[in-house]
Structure formats: structure tokens, C-alpha cells
Amino acid sequence: MESIVEYFQHIPSAHRSAILLGGLTFFFLLEGAIPLFRWQYNKWSHAGINLFFTATTVLVNFLMAVILLRSSDWVVANHFGLLQWMPDMPLLWYTIVGLLLLDLIGAYFVHWTEHKVKWMWRFHLVHHTDTNVDTTTANRHHPGESVFRFVFTTAGVIVCGAPIYLVFLYQSLSAALSQFNHANIQFPRWLDDALSWVLVTPRMHRVHHHYVLPYTDSNYGNIFSIWDRLFGTFSRMDNDRIVFGIDTHMAADEHSRIGSLLKMPFQTYRPPVGAKFDPPGE
Ligand SMILES: [Zn+2]
Ligand SMILES: [Zn+2]
Numbered sequence: 001m002e003s004i005v006e007y008f009q010h011i012p013s014a015h016r017s018a019i020l021l022g023g024l025t026f027f028f029l030l031e032g033a034i035p036l037f038r039w040q041y042n043k044w045s046h047a048g049i050n051l052f053f054t055a056t057t058v059l060v061n062f063l064m065a066v067i068l069l070r071s072s073d074w075v076v077a078n079h080f081g082l083l084q085w086m087p088d089m090p091l092l093w094y095t096i097v098g099l100l101l102l103d104l105i106g107a108y109f110v111h112w113t114e115h116k117v118k119w120m121w122r123f124h125l126v127h128h129t130d131t132n133v134d135t136t137t138a139n140r141h142h143p144g145e146s147v148f149r150f151v152f153t154t155a156g157v158i159v160c161g162a163p164i165y166l167v168f169l170y171q172s173l174s175a176a177l178s179q180f181n182h183a184n185i186q187f188p189r190w191l192d193d194a195l196s197w198v199l200v201t202p203r204m205h206r207v208h209h210h211y212v213l214p215y216t217d218s219n220y221g222n223i224f225s226i227w228d229r230l231f232g233t234f235s236r237m238d239n240d241r242i243v244f245g246i247d248t249h250m251a252a253d254e255h256s257r258i259g260s261l262l263k264m265p266f267q268t269y270r271p272p273v274g275a276k277f278d279p280p281g282e
Contacts, residue, residue: 001091008172009165013062016172020058020139023176027135027183034186036202036239041132045256050136052258053126057139060146071154072164081161098166099173100224106156107174107222110149112233115217120148122265128216129255129264131245133209138178144265170223177223181205200225207237211245213272248272 028047075081083098114124123145130137141149157167181202192201200221208219218235221228228234245255248270254260 001095004169005091005095005165007165008169009163011168011172016168017058019172020054020175023179024054024135024138027179027185031134031184036184036186037132039132039184043134046132046134047136049256049258049261050130050140053141053143053261054136054139056143057141057146060143060150064147064150068150068154068157068167069164071157072162072167075158075161076163079161081157081159083163083166084161095166095169098160098162099170101160102156102162102166102170103221103223104227105159106153106170108220108224108227110152110156111220111222113152114145115220118269119265120145122269123148125246125249126261126264128209128246129249129261130209131243131250131252131255132184133182133206133244134184135179135182137209138175138182142261142265174223196225197229198225199223203239204228204234206239206242206244207235209242209244210237211243211247211250216246216272246272 031043075084079085082101083094086094086097089097111124114120123142126142126145127137127140130140156162162170177200181200182205183202185202187202189203192203195201196204200219200223204219204221204225207215210216215235215237218233219225219228220233225234249255249264254264
């Protein structure tokens with residue numbers, strides 16, 4: 001356990017990039033071998049768009065990383081935040097509690113907010129416009145979303161009082177799991193069902209990408225599925241009935257061009273069927 005702490009405390013940027021690229025390559029190859037949906041789409045041009053947004057996400061996080069490091073150092077030095085105020089516990093327990101807290105405050109709650117606050121939804125929408133969800137969709141985030149998500153992540157680290165090893169461990173697990181649960185792969189149903197009691201699985205996250213409400217506004221979980229079950233936002237849907245995308249932006253020239261996707265948050269707001277903020281027709 002100590003060696004894990006030691007490793008993630010000083011994890012080089014190159015290793016973090018390797019985890020991201022390694023996972024992406026692994027699932028990309030697996031999708032070629034055992035795809036779940038056999039779409040007639042250009043997998044490479046689709047990947048090109050999503051990799052552009054992955055690159056901007058990595059760039060934003062890289063440029064702002066020093067803020068995250070300083071914040072984490074500060075909470076530890078000043079004994080600030082939930083983890084710092086807890087009684088002493090074995091390192092393994094401390095790590096599990098820390099991962100759960102970061103997942104709830106820095107991920108689940110932030111994702112839920114992105115669906116409930118209009119200006120945030122305008123940016124987060126870009127993640128939902130993908131009509132062929134595969135492993136490359138995992139980091140399809142508008143650069144604006146990457147910036148405000150970073151701010152919330154930092155706030156989450158401060159509230160949780162998370163040491164830096166925990167932050168980097170969480171982010172590495174999050175990247176790998178996100179690539180897994182977006183992957184267009186055949187995965188045994190029994191194993192998916194069993195894992196979904198604790199983790200966000202492909203069958204669970206696909207429901208979040210169904211094109212209409214109320215499914216879009218469910219299954220917000222990032223690593224752990226327990227928050228959706230606890231707060232009543234868990235939903236199931238037969239994966240064969242799923243239509244990926246978002247009802248307001250189903251036209252290919254909008255969701256399959258980098259320029260259109262970059263401009264998307266600034267266009268006139270379109271209420272989805274099922275009225276997210278403004279009832280349609282008003
Ligand atoms: Zn979402
Ligand atoms: Zn997603």
C-alpha cells in the first residue's frame with residue numbers, strides 16, 4: 001500500500017499520459033475484435049474528433065496542474081478538509097474513504113450540477129452529442145467544460161482535504177474506468193450486473209447517453225455507482241433500445257464537426273423534448 005502511495009505521490013506526467021493512451025489503445029483494439037454495436041461509421045474520423053477534445057482536456061489540465069498541487073499541499077499542511085478531520089485509520093481504509101469522497105463531491109455532484117444548471121449544460125452537451133459512443137467518447141469535453149470542471153475538481157480536493165497521491169490515484173482510476181464504460185464492447189451481462197452494484201459499468205453509463213430525457217438525466221456516476229443508487233438517479237434500460245446522442249443536436253453536420261462543436265455552447269439555447277429548463281413552445 002505504501003508503495004502505491006509513493007508511486008502516485010510522484011507520478012511523472014509521462015506515466016499519466018501513458019495510462020490515458022494505453023487504456024485508449026487497449027479498448028480501441030478490443031472494440032475492433034468484439035464490438036457490441038456494428039455501426040457503419042468511419043471509426044477513424046470519429047476518433048479524430050474525440051481525440052481533438054481529449055487533447056484540449058489534457059492541455060487544460062496540464063496547464064492548471066500547479067493549482068491542484070498547491071491546493072492539495074495546502075490542505076495537508078493546514079489540516080483542512082473532511083479527510084484531515086477524520087480520526088486516524090489504516091492507510092487502505094483512508095484511501096478507500098478518500099476515493100469515495102472525491103467521487104461524490106468532485107465528480108457525481110459536479111456532473112449532476114452540469115445537467116441542472118443551464119450555462120453548464122450548454123458546454124456539457126458536447127459530450128452527449130456523440131451518436132456513436134465508444135471508448136474515444138470518454139474525454140470528449142468542450143475546452144470550456146474542461147476549465148470549469150478543473151475548478152470544481154480543485155474545490156472538491158479542498159473540501160475533501162485530499163493529499164496529492166489520492167488525487168492522482170483517483171484521476172488514473174477515473175480515466176481507465178471511463179474508457180471502459182464508454183467502450184463499444186461485448187461484456188458479459190452477469191459480470192456487468194454484478195460490478196454495477198459498486199462500479200459504473202458500460203451497460204449503466206450507456207443509459208446516460210440515450211438521446212432523450214429522462215434517461216439523459218440519470219446515471220451520473222463516475223467511478224462508483226452507489227451514489228446513483230443512494231440518491232435515486234439510477235436507471236436501467238435495455239441496451240438494444242438505446243439511441244446515442246441528444247435530441248436537440250442529431251444533425252450530423254453539427255455533432256461531427258469540430259468547429260460546430262466548439263461553437264455549440266454559444267448558440268441559441270434549444271430545449272430538449274421533455275423540457276429540461278424551458279418548456280418547449282414557451
Ligand atoms: Zn452527462
Ligand atoms: Zn459519458
